[in-house]
Structures are given as C-alpha cells and as structure tokens.
Amino acid sequence: MTTEAGSETEVKEKAEESAAQPDQSEKASEETKEVANAEGEEKEKEKEKEGKEGKGISRYLPTWLKKQKSQSQTSPTKEAPPTEEPVAKVTQEEEGPAPEVNGQAEEVEEKEEVKSEQVKEKEAESHSNTSADTEPAKEEKVDESTEKSPEETKKEATEGEGAEEEKKKEQEGEKEAKEGGGEEGQTSIFQSPLRLVRKNKMKLVVCHVTLLDGTDFSCEVEKRAKGQFLFFKVCEHLNLLEKDYFGLTYMDSHEEKCWLDPTKEIKRQIRSNNWQFAFNVKFYPPDPSLLTEDITRYLLCLQLREDVASGRLPCSFVTHALLGSYTLQAEFGDHEPDQPRPLDYIGQATFAPNQNKEMEEKILELHKSHRGMTPAQADAQFLENAKKLSMYGVDLHHAKDSEGVDIMLGVCANGLLVYKDRLRINRFAWPKILKISYKRNNFYIKIRPGETEQFESTVGFKLQNHRSAKRLWKVCVENHSFFRLNAPEPPTKARFLTLGSKFRYSGRTQAQTRLASSLIDRPAPNFERTSSKRISRSLDGAPVISITEATAENGREPHLELQSDSKDHDKTQEEVLKHQASISQLKRSFMEAPPPSPPQPNQWEKRLTSSPATSIRIQQQQVSLEEEIASVLFSRHSAAGFYSADETDCSVPEATLDAVICSASATVCSSSSSPQKLLISSTISAAEVVEPQTEAAPADNTISDTKEPAKTTEVEIEETVVVQEVSRVAKPGVVTVTAGLPAAEQETRKQEVRVVEEEVMLKEEVKPTKQESVSSESESEEEAEYHPNMPIAQIPEEKEEEEEQEEMKKKEEVEEDVSVPDAPSIPAEEETNRAEDDVKKIETEESTDDPMVTPDEAPNGVLPPEEGLAAPTLEKEEPKVNGEASLVEAEPRPQVICCSEPPVVKTEMVTISDTFAAQKTEIATKEVPIVHTETKTITYEAAQLDGNGDGEPGVLMTAQTITSESLCTTTTTHITKTLKGGLSETRIEKRIVITGDCDIDHDQALAQAIKEAKEQHPDMSVTRVVVHKETELADEED
C-alpha cells in the first residue's frame, strides 16, 4: 500500500479525474446491480452505469494517466492483504491518486467515504470537461439511479454494520447525483450486454487476475459482485474494447478450469474463497484480421503464444520457429546484431514445449527476415499463421465413446470435433447438430439426418463426471451461440425448447461484436508489450493504459456492510409495493422493451433487482412459463415447505425464516438451509403441506408468517440474498438436509394470474415445491439440452416426463452433493453447494440481521441477464420467491411436475372449471422407485378462458417473470407478448405458489389468493386455478 501511495501521489493532480472514476464505478456498480437484475434492455440505465463505471471516463483520460494508475494499482493491490478493510484502503489509494487516501486508509471508513465523495465530484467535473464527446447526458435517468441507488445500497448492505453503511449510501447517492449530471450520458457501444453489477457497500474482496502477459492484476470487488463486474474491470485495465472474445477463468475445487459466468456472482462460482482468476481468450476469432484494434490482436497473440509454448496449440518445428520470430519482431523490432537482448530474451522466453538451441537459431534466422515489420504487422502475421493451425481455437475435453475408448471432444467455431489421440475421427458441424444435451456424465448430440438417412441419430459420449459433462455442454452452447447466431438465443424461446439447465450464452455474438467493433472510434490505443516490460525496452514507447477503479471501491466496502439493514428493508418493501401497483407500467415497459436478443437489464428487472432473489426468480418463473405452456404444472421452489421443516428451529424463528428464504433463493437452499433442512428432511419426508397465505401450515411453527410475510416479503427476500453471501458460514448440518427434502411431502400452490390484455388468469397449483427447487437445480446441473438450430419446441409432455426423470436423478444427485458440500466444483453443481452454504450462512446470520440479506439480492438480481428474458420478480403479492432465485441459476428447465419427488406414486389431478365450482379430477399414477407420493392437482378454470398457457398461436415476443417469495408463497408473474395475426397481445400471468408441509385448505388458500390477486389487479380476471397436491404416502423413503 505504501508503495502505491507513492506512485499515486505523483499522479495525483492529473489523476484526480481518474480517482474519481473509481468512485463512479462504485456508484455505478450499485446502480448496475439493479440494472443487472433487470437484464432487459434498458439502455439508458446501462449507459448511466457505463458512464459511472468509468470505462467511458477512461477513454477520455490521457493514456499516460491511465498508465500510471494501472501500474500503481496493480502492484499495490497484489501486495494488499486479503483482509477486506485493508484492501479497501488500498484500493482507494490506488484509485484516488491522492496520498491522502493512503494515510486515511487505516483510518475510519467514514473518512474514506468522504474522500470518495470528493473524488466523485472531481470525477464529475473531469467528465464534464473531458467528455466533450460524451453522449447526451441522461440526467433524468441519473436522478432515478441516484434515488434508487441509495436504497439499494442500503438493502444490499447486509453484512452488518448498518449505520456506517447507511451514511455511506446516502453520501454515495448524493455523489451519484452529482456525477450523474455530467457523466452519465456516455454510452459505450463496446460494452457487452452484460452489465457490471456492484454495490459499494458490500464487503470487498481482492481478486487476483493473471493477465495474458503474465502480470497480475488485482482489484477489489464486492463479495457479491458478478463475474462481469470483474471482467469489465480487467478489460478496463487492459483498455480493451473488443472484449467479447475474452473471458475470465478460475480453477474449481477439482482443479479444473472453468469460465467465470459473467451473469452470476463470482462468489458462488468459485469454490473455496480462492479469488484467483485468469484473463483468457474465450472465443478465438477464426479470422483475427477482422478484429478492429491492434490491441485486441495483441492480446490474442499473447494468448496464442502461451497456447503454443504450453503445447496446447500443437505446431511443427517450423511453425514454432516462425511464430517465435514474429514474436521477436513484435517485441523487439528489427533484428539488430549489435544488440544482444533478443538473444538473451530468446534464451529466457519459451516458444515451444521442447525448445532447443536449434529452434532458437531458426527463430533468430527468421527474425532477420522480418526487418521493417511493425509490431502490429508482426502480430498480424503471427495470427495469420496461428489461425491456420488445426487446433487453433479448439477447446478439448476428455471423454469416452460409447465403447469406452478414450477420445477427446473439441469444441470450436465450426462445431464439435472428435479426436482419438491426435487423429480426428469425426466432426459434427454446428449445422448438423440438432440438439446438444447432457445427462449426468453423458453428453449427447442429436445429429440431423443426412441426405440418405431418414432418422436423426443421437451420439453419446461419456465424460468423467457430470461436472465435466455440464462444462462441455456449456462450452458448446456458448461457442455455437457466439459463432453461429446473429444474436444470442432469446431466453424465452430457449426455455421452451430446453430441458434442464437453461444456461445460455449471454454475451454478444461474434456478429454483434464485429458490428460493435466497427463502430469503435478512438485512436489506436498505445499499449506496452511484454518484452518492454520485462526488458525495460519499449518498442512503442507507449505506456500501458489501464485504469483500475476497483480499488477505490474497496475502501468503502467495509462500511457498507455496516449500513443499516432496516433501511434497506423499508425501501425494498416500498419498492415492492410500487411494483405491485405498477403492473400496468410494467406491461408498458414490456411492450416497449426490445426483443431480448442481448440480455440487458429491463426496467422490470431493474425494479425487481431491488429484491435479491430476482434473478433467480426470473429464471424459475420462466421455467414456470414453460411449464404452463406445456400445460404442466410444476412447483419448483417452494421455500415454504422447507420452512415448515424448519420448525425444529423454532427457537430462532426469524433466523429460520431467513434461512428458508435464502434456501429458496439459492434454489438449492430450499433443501439446503442447513440444520433446518436436515430436520425438514426427516419431517418433510413424512408429509409437508404448506399453504402460506391462507392457512399457515401447522407444521410451520416457525414460519408462522403466512400473509404477513407477503408484505414483509421484500425484507425477507433481501435477507435471503444476504444469506447467500453469508453462505460462508456453512454449516455441515445443512447438507444433510437437502437429502432429506426429497422424501418430504410438499404441497405447493401456484397461482398463476395471466392477464391477457386485461385478462388475468389465476392458477393455483399446489406442488411440492421444496423438492422441486432442489431438483430443478440439480437437474440443470445434471442435464441440459440445447438446440443449436432452434428447432421446433419440443413437446411439453415429453419434456415433462424427461424432466421428471431428470428431477429424480437430480434430486438424488443433489442430495449427494448436499451431503458433500464442497464436492460440487462445477458451476452448475456449485449452485447446490452454494445453496447449502447459503443456508448455513443464513442460519448464522439470520439470527443476527435479517436485513443484511438484502444486499445480496441485488447481486442476484443482476445475474438474471443470462436468461435475458427473465422477468423481474414482483414482490407484490407474496413475499419471497427467494428460494426460486437459487433455482434460477440452475435454470430449471422443465421442471418436472410437482416437486416431483421421484417417489411419487399417485397423482391426482383435479380440474375445476368455473372458478371454484366444477371440479375435474384426473388421476395419473407414476411410480417412482423410492418414495410414494400423492399428487393432487386441482384446476379451476373460468369458462371463458382460453388456455393461455398452452400452445399459443402467436409468437412469444418476450416473457418476463416476476417473482416474490414469502415463506410459504411464491408469486410468479409472466408477461408474455404475443403477436397474433398482427395484433400484439400482452398477457400477464401471475402464478402464486403456496407451499406447506401440512394439509392445506385448498379452498381457503385459493380464495385467499384469488382475493388478493383481484385486489391487486381489479382489471384482471381469474381464468384458471390449479391446485396441485402432492403427498407422500409412506415413509418408505427412509
């Protein structure tokens, strides 16, 4: 830190601007969180955020300034101790060049805040000055953001210590407002759709990112920050605009390299608190000459040099020499016999896995022939040759074929390659692939029938484990999307088509990034090459441009935690109320909202973001939509059930509630909530029916909050979020709990209110939510399908069946995972683990502060963008769908009906047409090996209605889900925009799921739900009510 100070001080005067940036970024991050949550495309907010983030600013800053910052930041951060506070201080110092900061760093946080404010002001000024080219400022937006941000921040600040945090928040809000005037307008075309999400008040963590030149970049991020936040920070540091080709990797608990999902919280992806990352090329552009900027090519070169030197990219002796010679030319310029440096460098540098003297001589010899070539030209030549290598851009995965023979699966821009040893034995071009899926450790591709073939065939491969299978699947989905699609697959459609994980590529496609790149209008940035750094000889003489903003934020973070939760809660509640009241607005926004191609935060989402669970909820809800379409009723996440289980924890009711919520939010959590869950498993196994609103489930002693929660919901939700953050507190007991869940009987009621142009359909479905939630996640992890060609939607029914099976499996697996909390290394799997962790945390923290949770929510909200379509969750009716949120990550596909505990033996479907009157009963029986469960579904249908849910004639334009969760109740709202014969129809479907451990009085619950729904939306009609009841018959499970 001290070292940092020195450099910073030097830079101070000029750096004031830069310093300001970090602050802005912080603020931005706060705002962004909201935005992120609303992944929709709210450009305005995004712009604001961007501006705040400082990217825009960075552009304006003189390169030399940037350099200094970057340098100073990098080194100091590294040194900075892992502790949050110290880090924060450091960061501030870094950010704010002023030496003052350093001194203060150790001092009270408040001081830091003040500084930051000052800085912000400065920034604002600087921006105004510097950014002549800035886009039209969006003051209005800014104002909004500012208003929101404080609230949000408060909410966010979970971890405790509210007073300070609150102050900070307020200050920040002010700052933001100030800033907003000047800077917000800037929009960068170059930013990918994914937004950075951050909150200032959260705890800060130091991230170490290994850059392509081998240097380490450290920055602080909030614990809750999403992957994209860190990624953007790094890109800023690198001054990289064409960032869509790149990504961050981390090593999971199994020492396997994983891509950091930009839309998810970092903390939930990495295992073990190891905040180590690497900046890497994720998508190798087939033709690097089409890249717009030399700096992008340079970074690609760095990656390829490493790939070649490590042997990942095999090439011949001659090619090694040729590539090495271009590297020399790029780094050192023309060969000069007098200067021995290149020779020395050659000795040190690694050009090939088995480099020898002969090769070095050849490299030198070739180097001589490149005389006169500029570094950029040498890079271009390097790439021209490297791109022709057969393994260029091929991501290899170990697998076995159907006969158990070891093979390698290579994912690349063109498709999937199958290698045996070094030989290519098969190839499946993307256009040939109809579907990509995985199930457990099996990876399948469905192949389009050839000219002479009549039937499509499916090829299966075995991977080491399901984590590997999921990882491969994700890579395939991403590569296909990036290279083959014009725009990312709209979430909605994808959902309909997909089972299991709803993971989709959330970034920009190559086509989009090329378009964006073509709009880059800045002078070619200077950048420092590695050799210059190492050897202190700079060819270009251009310093590296990098701005680190993260540091500034760090300083604040500790305080943030302290901020009062109470405030946050209040705000959230208010927001919730607003949400409820503003359905019509939502509709409009939806209508206006552009198609979800690039996942960007919607207004909805933004609004929703306030609630922690949003993102998750959205996903879940989406799922629910799918389900509805399929005419299948699934209760995915009913936290309530768990809560009931939580009874054991009665002693600490609040805590349990939080935990429950958290669990729900975490998806996995539902089961996961540690001790409670455990209890639940046992208790639930018996039978759990929770009908939160109407009748508090008897079992839920602790939960006791039926409707009350609804309004409190917001608070709860926030808590949930916190829980996730808290998750670190993991308690062993939790894990076991998850396992128990499956056995438990759960009943969830989902009320779906669909408003089709004013018409509201109410569906109440009682489904075993608890298990579902878990299962859904598990499923996603275990299975997933992806239809590269966007084939016709699969038949829902089939999906259901599959889903059920999947769920069963997943559940089983999930249980396993739960038992071994750390075991799941894969991101998807991680969810479950996370959930567990979250639960644990919740327990601990819950007792202390519920409000704390809220902060977490914000981050979650940000995440949703992946699904893009994900609708913001509405907290209106019933609080807390938090549980779902977690599920969302898993991206539940088709969640099998009802909680579907595998064990379901009897299923009863009761359909009542005419709102309450008629009852139809359908009995379906499914036998699942393990547990016997009864499932009852009661559907109330208004005579008028159409089956909105099912096959819709029109085209689904957008679907958004708003979910709020209470302990026992989950409300999901889907807004669907449909084009029917030129008419656009907007339908809002609201699904309320009530879950409980004990028997629920359906009528009462329904009546209550409908009543509430009508109160909220007088102009809507209830078209359908479904009650789904699932009960375990016996304890066989044990």
Add this chain to the structure above:
Amino acid sequence: MAGLMAGFGHYTHAVVRGIPSSLAKEALRSCQAEVDVAKARREHDAYVEVLRTRLGLEVVELPADESLPDCVFVEDAAVVCGDTALITRPGAESRRRETEAMKGALKDLNLNIVEMTDENATLDGGDVLFTGREFFVGLSKRTNQRGAEILADAFKDYAVSTVPVLEGLHLKTFCSMGGPGLIVIGSSEPAQKTLKIMQQMSDHRYDKLTVPDDLAANCVYMNLPNKGHVLMHCTPEQYPESVKVFEKLKDHMLIPVSNLEKVKVDGGLTCCSMLINKKANN
C-alpha cells in the same frame, strides 16, 4: 519464407525410382495380370521425362532394387510436407526396406526426417491425401490407426482425419487433389462415400471433380512457376470418359500420362514420384 500452408502444389524436386525386373513377377497386386516390364519401364521413363523436361523439376532418380519389386512406387515410402519428411513403415512386409533409399535421398535434400519406428504402425504414402490444409489418412489394408497417429504427430500443424478405405488398395487409388480445394474422386459408391466422410470431417470446403473411373481419379497436381496449374492424368486410351471430365478444367495444363502397365500392379500416377518443394524449406 512462405507462411504456413502456403503454396500448395509448389514443387521443385521429384524423387523417382527405377523399375526392377522383379516387378513383373513379384510385385504385389490385387488382381492377377501379366506385366510387361519393358513396357512398364517405357511408361515410367515417359513419366519421369514429363517431370524433368516438361515441368522442369529437378528429378532425383534412385536405382531400382531387385529385392524390392515394388520399389518404383516411391510415394508409399515417405510423406513429405513442407520441410518435414515422414519415413513410413509400409504395410506390406516386403516393402519395408524401400524406405532406406528414400530416407537417404530425402536427407540429401535437407529435409527433416521423421521415422516411424513403432512396430505396430503401418502407413503407406498412398493412403495419405494432403489437401493443402489438412491430411486425410485412409485406413486400409496397408495403413492402420497407429500409423496415422504418427503422421499426425509429425505434422502437427495440420488436422489429420482418418477415413475408411472401403475398396481399393489405397485412399489415393480412387481420389487425389486436382487443385487447391479440388478433390478428384471416382464415381464408385465406395469412393463417393469416402468423399462424403472427408467432407464431413473437414472444416474446409472442397470442390469435387467426379470422374467415371475410380482409377482415373489418381492424378498429379502441381502449381509451377510459369506454368500455373498442372495436372498429370490418365490417357484417353485408358479412360476416355474420365479424360473428358479432366478436359473441363480450363485453367489447368493437362498432361495425359500413360499408366497401362503399372496399374496392373496397383500403381497409380501419384505412386511413381515423391514431390518436394525445396524452396519452402529455406
């Protein structure tokens, strides 16, 4: 220096080998046929003359070895790409020693020699189709998976895909390159099937030139300075219908070369020479 994968078809040197008398009786063949060694030698002389005189290649002639009846088919003894030469391990036991002379000749040309020492590996150069962008290795009676793996190891820059050889001796018995991105393929079902597999396996697009006679699909493509695209192909006497197809290649210098005798011992046009681009090595 030329970049990676530049200059497909550029050749400066050709290694050929004489025809031993033992060819008539002892050379391997898939169908019984009487071979007139004198005729075969005349044929071969004409072939070499085209390379040397008409095309201006520097021809390295190795002496025939009576103990190696098939030694004239030098293509099988090595695979040369760029400045790397992989000395093969021919699938036929009787041909293993053919590589010795070839190895010496290639060494003299300053190529980097890679030898296939694995005793489980077999590879005939006739099963190796180099398209300029990648290799296809036919898995045949003479070539196995291991041999292909070693080839892939020797030429790391390129994708090496294996394709089954359903019929015929070698992969190149029914196909060859007719130009950059142009595959000449026989019209038989197995040949077409193999082509389909190759197309499926490749990231690159290839045009195809289908000739009625599978054996006619074996031709020699070169891209030579001052001559452009050069294609040595079968004569009208042998495959009149296929020649008509070749004659549609307007941009190519077409050179019909007789192969009536050598074909009796499964020898194609490509089999009789090892083409090398020495300039690329510098």
